[in-house]
Amino acid sequence: xxxxxxxxxxxxxxxxxxxxxxxxxxxATVGDVxxxxxxxxxxxxxxxxELRPQVTIMKNGKDVVHLDGRETALAEGDRLxxxxxxxxx
Numbered sequence: 001x002x003x004x005x006x007x008x009x010x011x012x013x014x015x016x017x018x019x020x021x022x023x024x025x026x027x028a029t030v031g032d033v034x035x036x037x038x039x040x041x042x043x044x045x046x047x048x049x050e051l052r053p054q055v056t057i058m059k060n061g062k063d064v065v066h067l068d069g070r071e072t073a074l075a076e077g078d079r080l081x082x083x084x085x086x087x088x089x
Contacts, residue, residue, distance in 0.1 A: 001076040002024050005042075009084045023075070030057060031070030033080060036061045045082065052084065054085035 004054045005020045012018050015037070024033060034057070045055045050070065057073040058081040064072045074080075 001029070001074065003038070004076075004079040005033070006079065006081040011043055011082050011084055015044050016041075019021060028074055029068075029070065030059065030064050030074065030080065032070040033074065034070065034082075037082075043082065052085075056083040057081070058083070063080075077083065 002021060002023055005022055007015045007018055007020075022036075024032075024036070030081055031051075034043070034045050034051075038046065045052055045057070047053075051057060051065070059067060059074070060079055061081075064070070
């Protein structure tokens with residue numbers, strides 16, 4: 001399946017572009033995609049094997065924390081957006 005991957009702030013710097021189109025197996029989960037990005041680009045989204053709580057991963061505009069986390073299933077044409085921690089006040 002083909003997915004659109006969007007990166008923001010320091011993740012965009014790690015990858016070197018704001019958006020990628022990538023092919024993954026039909027059984028791929030959010031975790032599989034993120035592991036692939038970690039291996040290829042050093043995108044740091046995991047802590048002790050789980051998604052870092054400060055990082056936001058959106059699947060088609062919905063935070064995967066409110067879906068199945070790293071086990072969230074994906075489908076052809078889905079869009080994953082990866083946001084770094086945000087601080088301020």
